[in-house]
Amino acid sequence: MFPARIRAIAPSALVMLALSGCSSWGCTDTTAERGEAGVRVRVVDTDGQTHGVTAEVVDWSLEPHPQVPSEGDQLHFRFRFDGADEYADPAVDACAVDEERVTLGCQTISSSQAFGPADDSRTGDQWLDVEDPEQVDAVLLIPNDQSYDRRTCEADIKDGGGTHPPESPSRGDQL
Template structure:
C-alpha cells in the first residue's frame, strides 16, 4: 500500500490543510431566526442576544411625499434608536402592516439615519411607499440587527460562514 513514512505524514498534512482555512467542509452558513416585531424592540445580534440598543417607532402618518405629491399617500414615520452611537451603527427592518400584521412594504432603517432636531438627535424619519396605503394599520420594527452580515461560504470559503441575519421580510409576510 503506502510506505510508513507517507502514512505518518498524511494526517499531519490534513490537519495543516484544515487549519489553513482551505477546507470547504468547515465553512457553514446559517440564518438567524426572525425576532418578534413590535413598535418598540430591543435590537439583537444573530444569536438573539440584546445589543444594548432599543429601536422604536415614534409616530407615523399617511401623507403625500413632498417631492412626489402626485404619487398619493405614502407612509411617513419617525423612529428612534436609544443606546446606539456612531461606532455601533445598528439597523432594523421597518414594515408597514395591515390590521392582521401582514407586511405591505418594508425597508431597513439605520441608527446613523437618526439625526433629528437638535432637541432630539436620536430620532430620524423616512418614507415607505406601499401599493395600498389605505390598508396600513401601523409600522412595526423587527429586532434583528441588519447592520452586519458576514461573508457567505459561497463568496469566501476561507473567511466566510457563520450566522447571518434573517432574510428581509417581503410584502405579504405575516409578522
C-alpha cells in the same frame, strides 16, 4: 501499507490544510430566526444576543410627500435608536402592516439615519412605499440586526459561513 515516514507526516499535513482554510469541511451557512415584530424592539444579533440597543417607531402618518405631492398620501414615519454609538450602526427592518399584521411594504433603517434635531439626535424619519397607504394599521420593527452582512460559503468558502440575518419580509408576509 504506507511507510512510517508518510504516516508521521500525514496528520501534520491535514492540520496545516485545515488551519489554512483550504478545507471546506467547516463552512456552513445558517439563517437566524426572525424575531417578534413590535413598535419598540431590542435589537438582537444573529446569535439572538442583545447589545443594549433599542429601536422604536415614534410615530407615523399618511401625508403627501413634499417632493411629489401630486401622488397623494404616502406613509411617513419617525423612528428612534437608543443605545447605539458611533462604532456600531445597527439596522432593522421597518414594515407597514394592516390590521392583521400582513406586510404592505418594508425597508431597512439604521441608526446612522437618525440625525434629528439637536435635542434628540437619535431620531430619524423615512418615507415607506406602500401600494395602499389607507390600509396601514401600524409600522412595526423586526428586531434582527441587518447590518452585518457575512459572506456566504458559496461566495467565499474560506472566510464565509456562519449565521446570517433572516431575509427581510416581503409584501404579504404575516408578522
